[in-house]
Amino acid sequence: MSISATDRAVMPEDAEITALAGTEFDEAPATADAVAAAPEAVTAEASGTPGVTFGDLGLAEAIVRKLSQNGVVTPFPIQAATIPDALAGKDILGRGRTGSGKTLSFGLPLLTRLAEGRTEKKRPRGLILTPTRELAMQVADALQPYGDVLGLKMKVVCGGTSMSNQIYALERGVDILVATPGRLRDLIDRGAATLDQVEVAVLDEADQMADMGFLPEVTEILNLVPAGGQRLLFSATLENEIDTLVKRYLVDPVTHEVDAAQGAVTTMSHHVLVVKPKDKAPVTAAIAARKGRTIIFVRTQMGADRVAEQLLDTGVRADALHGGMTQGARTRTLADFKDGRVNCLVATDVAARGIHVDDIDLVLNVDPAGDHKDYLHRSGRTARAGRSGTVVSLALPHQRKQIFRLMEDAGVDASRHIVGGAGAFDEDVARITGARSLTEVQAESAGNAAKQAEREVQDLTRQLERAQRRAAELRGEADRLVARAARERGEDPEAAVAA
Numbered sequence: 001m002s003i004s005a006t007d008r009a010v011m012p013e014d015a016e017i018t019a020l021a022g023t024e025f026d027e028a029p030a031t032a033d034a035v036a037a038a039p040e041a042v043t044a045e046a047s048g049t050p051g052v053t054f055g056d057l058g059l060a061e062a063i064v065r066k067l068s069q070n071g072v073v074t075p076f077p078i079q080a081a082t083i084p085d086a087l088a089g090k091d092i093l094g095r096g097r098t099g100s101g102k103t104l105s106f107g108l109p110l111l112t113r114l115a116e117g118r119t120e121k122k123r124p125r126g127l128i129l130t131p132t133r134e135l136a137m138q139v140a141d142a143l144q145p146y147g148d149v150l151g152l153k154m155k156v157v158c159g160g161t162s163m164s165n166q167i168y169a170l171e172r173g174v175d176i177l178v179a180t181p182g183r184l185r186d187l188i189d190r191g192a193a194t195l196d197q198v199e200v201a202v203l204d205e206a207d208q209m210a211d212m213g214f215l216p217e218v219t220e221i222l223n224l225v226p227a228g229g230q231r232l233l234f235s236a237t238l239e240n241e242i243d244t245l246v247k248r249y250l251v252d253p254v255t256h257e258v259d260a261a262q263g264a265v266t267t268m269s270h271h272v273l274v275v276k277p278k279d280k281a282p283v284t285a286a287i288a289a290r291k292g293r294t295i296i297f298v299r300t301q302m303g304a305d306r307v308a309e310q311l312l313d314t315g316v317r318a319d320a321l322h323g324g325m326t327q328g329a330r331t332r333t334l335a336d337f338k339d340g341r342v343n344c345l346v347a348t349d350v351a352a353r354g355i356h357v358d359d360i361d362l363v364l365n366v367d368p369a370g371d372h373k374d375y376l377h378r379s380g381r382t383a384r385a386g387r388s389g390t391v392v393s394l395a396l397p398h399q400r401k402q403i404f405r406l407m408e409d410a411g412v413d414a415s416r417h418i419v420g421g422a423g424a425f426d427e428d429v430a431r432i433t434g435a436r437s438l439t440e441v442q443a444e445s446a447g448n449a450a451k452q453a454e455r456e457v458q459d460l461t462r463q464l465e466r467a468q469r470r471a472a473e474l475r476g477e478a479d480r481l482v483a484r485a486a487r488e489r490g491e492d493p494e495a496a497v498a499a
Contacts, residue, residue, distance in 0.1 A: 062149040076101030091250040094234040095257040107143040126176035131208040133158035160327025181217035206235040270414035290434035299367040308346040318344040365393040372409035
């Protein structure tokens, strides 16, 4: 790892950040494990061929037409390399970071291969296992339009959603299950699902399944899949447990690899900002106030809630995402983040593993990653689908060596910047992160609030005018009726109205 030591003082603006001045951020020790060697397998280069289109890869014509309608014509390298082998029925070992296009790499061949055939109730023919429910939903969302044009039924089965609905769907017949291991195991134990007719089984982000302790369930599930079926396994890294899965369940796999062995991403820039404890919260707030989508990583659920709330107090549109939230709350938060109602997501490692949003351009590690694998997973939230991205880690002075060792194990080069304790807002922080002056953000927030208040005043004024017109109409009707009643009694109507 090379460290570019630009040690000139970089000072964030802290005069207007009293709401965050006393914030304490949780720290986590950083350790690094060695990356295991890749399994022996036939290796295919994933560089792609210039001029290749999805129409050249052998996919179902209906899928190619749908891709074209969606403006998707040219495959990413891993797609161009993987799809022909997957269509040929070969077992696949895909080694590529998130955002490299692997969902379509396994999904489109799976759909094409299952287009012909008939599915019995409770017996899916395709299975996609993912580590998290968010990833399961996003995989299904990505593939559903192409399954629809082939008449294939797809169902997500994961925790936090209605099991009765999932059982009902399986009873009616589901061609492809997109599942988390725990919920699928429950459905199998209840007799609601049987895997004896699965023709294609996919393990997506297998390394995360290992990190989350799901491999026993994964092994049990794969033992229920017919031995002669096709298996596709995708993983950013190949640790010992993943290597064991590959050797046990994949037969003569073709390996398609996008990145170098440790998954460092060349379209990312990595930076370490060395801050004093009292400056950590102001720097966090200044960076969070930037334009564009940002993910902030912290170690604990409580820390995520606290930082998100404090950022909101400074005018940043922030929200927390962690495993302590209900599935409905997590889904709504992710939807708000994707739709732009939330600009800054404060997340824990486990929760963020299900985040797959293509236009996140900054990852901020407020608490350091636990090890190099967590660092790479965090970093993988940006620089997706060929885009560039920035990863920034805040380090207290005593954490510098620890964080630099972690980055060495992750195989990344990082520049170092020391954030000073006095002076005006410095351009270097803005250049690296896009950080904004919080005074500017608060002025913008106040301006937006004023515009909203003005709109409310206008609405209330219109309501008042309507009420006044209605009152005048009612007063006129009342006077007319009083006058008529006076005439009926032989009295003076004007005197009656005046009274």
